[in-house]
Amino acid sequence: MTKRTLLACSLLAIFSGGFVMQASGEEAAQQGKLLRHVVLFQFKDGTSPEQVKEVEDAFRALPKKIDAIVDFEWGTDVSVENRADGFTHCFFVSFRNEKGREEYLPHPAHKEFGQLVRPRLEKVLVVDYWSRD
């Protein structure tokens, strides 16, 4: 292999490597961006305040059980535009990258939470996004 070929190969490797990173979304992670996981709940009619509180507390307990959750907050809807479509709860979970989400979704603590929550929910909405300015 000539020096020129070696240089060409090296440059190709650097550029294609850069491209793959960008395509996978991992580049965003490296720039300090987080993978946001927005979860909205509407509870079934007849779910008692105690049962709702139990779900809130169970979700709030997940960050202590699942290391992949690097940031967490939640709250109940106080919007004034009448566009919440029945959703009353928003949970805002952050992962460092896709690997974090891959760890979270099948995690035993998340599965156990799902079993508690699912029978009480009228509907769920989930949107994930890479945070950008």
Next chain:
Amino acid sequence: MTKRTLLACSLLAIFSGGFVMQASGEEAAQQGKLLRHVVLFQFKDGTSPEQVKEVEDAFRALPKKIDAIVDFEWGTDVSVENRADGFTHCFFVSFRNEKGREEYLPHPAHKEFGQLVRPRLEKVLVVDYWSRD
């Protein structure tokens, strides 16, 4: 007014003041919590990528035009659970308090944005919450 009455009135004022603060949600603001404003968009079929980009850029321009927006981020859906219900965009806007939201909603720049966006949207969902751990 006796000293004792004065003391009782003072205590009553202090306690009732504290209660009003708590009830209004402003207490949360004073503890450094933010009022989160989560906006989801689904565009109408046939909206071109250029038209979508124009909406993204117009939303991104709002924090520079409206001081009440103290934090802003956005992204496009990359969820893997098939629960996004057709929503493709999430915009995550933060206000310091309800006054900030009262300033934002009728702000001329927000109204102008609405006129650009509304004809292009299939649906919108808005949930606001006070951030809590």
